[in-house]
Amino acid sequence: MASKGTGGHDGTGKEKYIIMGAAGRDFHVFNVLFRNNDKAEVVAFTATQIHGIDDKKYPPELSGPLYPEGIQIYPEAELQDLIKINGVNKCILAYSDISAEYVLDLASRVLVTGADFLMLAPYDTFLNSTKPVVAVTAVRTGAGKSQVSAYVNTVLHDHKLKTVLVRHPMPYGDLKAERVQRFATYEDLEKQHVTVEEREEYEQHLKKGTIVYAGVDYEAILREAEKEADVIIWDGGNNDTPFFKPDLWMCIADPHRVGHERTYYPGCVNFRAADVIIINKANTAEPENIEKLKKTARELNPGAKVIVTDSTVTVADADAIRGKKVVLVEDGPTLTHGGMPYGAGKYAAEANNAEIVDPREYYQGTLRRTLKKYSHIGKTIPATGYSPKEVEDLAKTINAVPADAVVVATPMDLNRLIHMSKPSTTVAYKIGDREGEESLRQALENFIQSCKALAQKVEE
Structure with missing residues (x-):
């Protein structure tokens, strides 16, 4: 088990850090507090939430002269091993939209190794x-x-x-x-x-x-x-x-x-x-x-x-869905780590007496993985697409559902990106x-x- 306060194993006396993130605040924390800080060393980022980010490197062009090789990004699952191998003193939580239970779980995983678990004030x-x-x-x-x-x-x-x-x-x-x-x-x-x-x-x-x-x-x-x-x-x-x-x-x-x-x-x-x-x-x-x-x-x-x-929810072409069988496509992050089972499309469908077809058995490829991870998702499809394969699976899923029309309740113009075999209408919401x-x-x-x-x- 790593001993607390070792100051690293390389004789520099620097405190060693891991920044836990999701390709967002983690990089910001590094840029502001560590990029030009020769009194500390960030040995790794750990990542979660974002597909494909945990096998990349924060490149030297961004990490600066103190990190000429850049900084490796590892899966969060490897956190405890990384602490022990690198003699890490402190781990900083730097991502968002997580439950208090999840924060406590992360903290306990860090603290049991002997490292400190830090949550920075936003003002820092x-x-x-x-x-x-x-x-x-x-x-x-x-x-x-x-x-x-x-x-x-x-x-x-x-x-x-x-x-x-x-x-x-x-x-x-x-x-x-x-x-x-x-x-x-x-x-x-x-x-x-x-x-x-x-x-x-x-x-x-x-x-x-x-x-x-x-x-x-x-x-x-x-x-x-x-x-x-x-x-x-x-x-x-x-x-x-x-x-x-x-x-x-x-x-x-x-x-x-x-x-x-x-x-x-x-x-x-x-x-x-x-x-x-x-x-x-x-x-x-x-x-x-x-x-x-x-x-x-x-x-x-x-x-x-x-x-x-x-x-307020508005439908661009209410006649396209009124009284018909529809499949809902909703804002991706709202349904995934946002934890909602549905979005604005549900209200649009109900207001127009449309029958919502449950699409979950028709999920294709990577969307099946998404549903397994976010099992709370209801009778709707999250508009996910971090990669061309995910965009392809999104199109296949929408087209596979036996519905008369598609209710597109994501803020983007989905027709610009994929071909839908059914008529569709967009839903907008305005405060x-x-x-x-x-x-x-x-x-x-x-x-x-x-x-x-x-x-x-x-x-x-």
């Missing part, structure tokens, strides 16, 4: 921007961050403010090529060979003319984004905490998953730290769940403004202020006024 890795930052975060994946980001964008544009949206990392391909990614058109998505999951996040913003940045090196990304924006919108993937220091920190809570604001990490941090807590999807939730979330907000974050919003509740627009108006007042003071 904040990057400071020269422009105001609105951070859109959540308690869980699928709560409605993209809807809120779009709403924020609209209000800022109404005030003639230029915005750039910076998305939480999803670097699933060549990490060197993805150091700084800028997306302005659909063609940019093609050129950079993005996955289905990335399309789900980027397309909806590109459609409205919003420039999106993403990648691996968020210091470099921020400096590029600042050149184009008056205000930067941070759209936090999964339920991660912001990488940029926010001037306005928003957290979305889901009344369909009451209690997760206490039991999922780091959504519980977002909930306690936010300036504004948004209880979304009120129009499809039980009223008592909304009241429970309000009560919890008063208890855990009494200084936050609490706003209740609706999430809206709720009558009788405080307005999200007013909270943003107040923020804009405070930014203008600050700018004027600096000029004087």
Whole structure:
């Protein structure tokens, strides 16, 4: 068993670290705290959640001169062996959307080896921007961050403010090529060979003319984004905490998953730290769940403004599904690590008296593996596609289901990517202020006024 506090086995006296992640915050933590830190050594990343990331290397072009060979990424299953072999002193948890039970399991696996288990405060890795930052975060994946980001964008544009949206990392391909990614058109998505999951996040913003940045090196990304924006919108993937220091920190809570604001990490941090807590999807939730979330907000974050919003579902061509047998295709991350059995497509089908066909017995290839891992998934298909094989299996699955039509409830244009043998229609969801509740627009108006007042003071 590794002995605690050995300072490494190479005589340098450096503390040795493993960063546990999922190709996102783990790289950010390294870039900010370790890339130029000659007092510590990161011996490995461990990875989970993301297909194919655990056999790669964080390349030397990104790891810097202290790591001329780069840093190997290993499967999380090898964590304890890696600690012992490398004489690791400390392991840092650096990924998101995991249960308190899972966090405790990871911690116990680390602590039993004699190494320390660390959870960093979000403030430790904040990057400071020269422009105001609105951070859109959540308690869980699928709560409605993209809807809120779009709403924020609209209000800022109404005030003639230029915005750039910076998305939480999803670097699933060549990490060197993805150091700084800028997306302005659909063609940019093609050129950079993005996955289905990335399309789900980027397309909806590109459609409205919003420039999106993403990648691996968020210091470099921020400096590029600042050149184009008056205000930067941070759209936090999964339920991660912001990488940029926010001037306005928003957290979305889901009344369909009451209690997760206490039991999922780091959504519980977002909930306690936010300036504004948004209880979304009120129009499809039980009223008592909304009241429970309000009560919890008063208890855990009494200084936050609490706003209740609706999430309205619209169908592009209702006649295509009305009264018919349909197969649902939903947002992938919402159904997988987001833990939801269904998404907006279910509500669209029910509103149009459509019969939902259970597609699970028709899952093809890699989708069978997905269903085995995420057995909570209901009568729907997650739009997954980290690789060409997964995209192919998605198309085969949709086409194999004996239905009259396809309800596409993912934010991307699936017809651009695959051929569906059945007619299809798209489902969109849009956040809206709720009558009788405080307005999200007013909270943003107040923020804009405070930014203008600050700018004027600096000029004087």
